[in-house]
Amino acid sequence: EADIYQTPRYLVIGTGKKITLECSQTMGHDKMYWYQQDPGMELHLIHYSYGVNSTEKGDLSSESTVSRIRTEHFPLTLESARPSHTSQYLCASSARWTEAFFGQGTRLTVV
Amino acid sequence: AQTVTQSQPEMSVQEAETVTLSCTYDTSESDYYLFWYKQPPSRQMILVIRQEAYKQQNATENRFSVNFQKAAKSFSLKISDSQLGDAAMYFCAYRSRSNFGNEKLTFGTGTRLTIIP
Numbered sequence: 001e002a003d004i005y006q007t008p009r010y011l012v013i014g015t016g017k018k019i020t021l022e023c024s025q026t027m028g029h030d031k032m033y034w035y036q037q038d039p040g041m042e043l044h045l046i047h048y049s050y051g052v053n054s055t056e057k058g059d060l061s062s063e064s065t066v067s068r069i070r071t072e073h074f075p076l077t078l079e080s081a082r083p084s085h086t087s088q089y090l091c092a093s094s095a096r097w098t099e100a101f102f103g104q105g106t107r108l109t110v111v
Numbered sequence: 112a113q114t115v116t117q118s119q120p121e122m123s124v125q126e127a128e129t130v131t132l133s134c135t136y137d138t139s140e141s142d143y144y145l146f147w148y149k150q151p152p153s154r155q156m157i158l159v160i161r162q163e164a165y166k167q168q169n170a171t172e173n174r175f176s177v178n179f180q181k182a183a184k185s186f187s188l189k190i191s192d193s194q195l196g197d198a199a200m201y202f203c204a205y206r207s208r209s210n211f212g213n214e215k216l217t218f219g220t221g222t223r224l225t226i227i228p
Contacts, residue, residue: 031214033215033216035218040220041150041200041220041221041223042218042220042221043202043218043221045215045216045217048215050214058215059215088154090156092156092216094214094216096214097144097208099144099146099158099161099206100158100206100216101158102148102155102156102157103155104153104154104155105154105155
């Protein structure tokens with residue numbers, strides 16, 4: 001069973017608010033990822049990290065930012081939420097030669 | 112850049128029957144991993160099966176098996192004896208093994224599988 005956790009599971013928030021989506025894993029994985037999943041279910045990589053203090057932007061441009069100060073923690077922040085940020089956000093982690101393990105996701109709605 | 116293509120947006124199968132989901136990919140690398148993930152309506156992504164490109168033998172996990180054709184860059188998933196619990200979105204994914212640091216997981220667009228009772 002994968003030990004990767006995302007909080008909150010659901011979030012409804014007003015436009016202009018700052019939000020942080022949390023992602024933590026207890027498997028000691030060095031690699032972590034954030035994906036945005038659109039209503040058609042397609043997955044888009046928005047951020048990834050290969051280790052502490054290493055973050056890269058993904059294939060889909062995003063206004064969000066991430067940090068990786070500790071191995072187990074990879075939070076995603078939106079400084080000013082907009083309705084266009086409404087989506088499902090999936091966090092994942094992996095070791096170098098293993099598959100990725102996914103959290104349960106955060107469904108964000110910006111009103 | 113690697114790309115993964117799933118040409119079947121939706122598939123359906125009668126319970127207890129067999130269904131095959133298609134996946135093709137494009138890469139210039141020789142060493143990589145391929146995966147099939149399942150995302151049930153509860154939305155947590157779960158690994159179904161993985162295949163290392165250097166292995167010629169097709170991976171099998173109980174009722175799930177793959178047909179890996181490296182030269183054709185094809186990686187299909189066969190589900191035998193389909194069960195109601197198999198209903199989900201299925202994603203094919205690629206991950207490089209060759210270069211340290213270049214190990215993003217690239218997904219296809221998914222196939223929605225419906226099981227008909």
